[in-house]
Amino acid sequence: MALMIWLVFAAFAATGASIAVPLVVQRVVDGPIANDDPTGLWWLGGLAAAFGLIEAGLIFIRRWTQAASALGMETTIRNDVYAHLQRLQIGFHDQWQSGQLLSRVTADLSVIRRFLSFGLVFLIVNTATYITVVALLIHLRWPLGLLVAASAVPLFIMSRRFSRAYIAASRRMQDELGDVATLVEESAQGLRTIKAFGRRPFMAKRFGQEARQLHDTAIGKGRLLALSSARFDLVPNLTLAVVLVAGAATVAAGDMTLGQLVAFVSLQLMLIWPIESLGWIIANAQEAMTAADRIHEVLDTPPSIVDSDGAVAVTESRGTCGSRG
Numbered sequence: 001m002a003l004m005i006w007l008v009f010a011a012f013a014a015t016g017a018s019i020a021v022p023l024v025v026q027r028v029v030d031g032p033i034a035n036d037d038p039t040g041l042w043w044l045g046g047l048a049a050a051f052g053l054i055e056a057g058l059i060f061i062r063r064w065t066q067a068a069s070a071l072g073m074e075t076t077i078r079n080d081v082y083a084h085l086q087r088l089q090i091g092f093h094d095q096w097q098s099g100q101l102l103s104r105v106t107a108d109l110s111v112i113r114r115f116l117s118f119g120l121v122f123l124i125v126n127t128a129t130y131i132t133v134v135a136l137l138i139h140l141r142w143p144l145g146l147l148v149a150a151s152a153v154p155l156f157i158m159s160r161r162f163s164r165a166y167i168a169a170s171r172r173m174q175d176e177l178g179d180v181a182t183l184v185e186e187s188a189q190g191l192r193t194i195k196a197f198g199r200r201p202f203m204a205k206r207f208g209q210e211a212r213q214l215h216d217t218a219i220g221k222g223r224l225l226a227l228s229s230a231r232f233d234l235v236p237n238l239t240l241a242v243v244l245v246a247g248a249a250t251v252a253a254g255d256m257t258l259g260q261l262v263a264f265v266s267l268q269l270m271l272i273w274p275i276e277s278l279g280w281i282i283a284n285a286q287e288a289m290t291a292a293d294r295i296h297e298v299l300d301t302p303p304s305i306v307d308s309d310g311a312v313a314v315t316e317s318r319g320t321c322g323s324r325g
Contacts, residue, residue: 022266030259099182126274
């Protein structure tokens with residue numbers, strides 16, 4: 001719990017420090033630079049550098065606590081799944097492929113850990129950053145700020161379409177990965193039998209077909225992510241181009257200072273990474289949801305043999321073997 005508190009504090013404090021830098025730049029442009037004040041320039045430049053150092057330190061704390069907390073959760077879940085598998089009846093293991101169980105305990109848990117380590121935190125931090133920055137942009141120049149805020153509409157529509165397509169591809173790929181793992185394990189265990197009956201060409205062909213199917217599914221999933229990333233990248237860059245033209249005209253008309261325009265553009269540039277990472281965050285979240293569903297398929301299976309109410313744990317006894325006379 002303490003790690004999570006440090007994580008949230010460090011994440012939001014680092015975001016606040018990064019947002020403060022463009023506001024300091026506004027003061028630099030409209031103050032020391034406009035008034036030819038070298039002393040003020042040094043003070044404000046030092047302040048901007050201090051914010052940068054604070055942000056770097058907080059990012060280190062955030063990354064460290066992210067890794068520690070996520071690895072702890074992964075270990076706990078893996079232990080629970082393994083203990084549950086030990087309690088399940090033999091009939092369950094006869095029905096399930098060993099490779100499918102192996103992929104759930106290893107690959108699926110790694111997907112969940114990656115989401116808890118990066119995706120979930122980035123989702124929270126990027127959302128808070130977007131809302132805060134848009135509010136500041138509206139405060140600096142409300143017509144341009146509303147334009148930036150309006151760019152969220154096409155992003156929302158694209159994210160919904162991408163989510164529906166990606167979650168289906170993610171589930172299909174993880175199931176096929178389990179099938180390939182099953183085939184490899186069964187082939188390794190039955191290698192003597194395969195060689196004895198001359199079935200190596202048949203098994204090689206079968207493995208090649210399943211590996212090719214997994215490859216094609218992964219390529220299709222990668223194509224979905226690449227297409228969505230390109231679209232997510234296009235929207236903020238088009239918005240930035242419009243802001244630069246409209247902002248320059250506003251400064252020329254005297255309705256906005258040059259420092260305000262520099263701060264506005266600097267803050268808007270901070271939104272490019274949260275928007276560009278949106279596709280990756282959604283993809284990571286969909287994969288984690290699929291992985292969680294696959295793990296719950298195992299955990300939700302109740303054991304057929306359970307202790308009765310009031311059962312007493314049996315203490316393990318150890319005997320000694322005496323010598324025969």
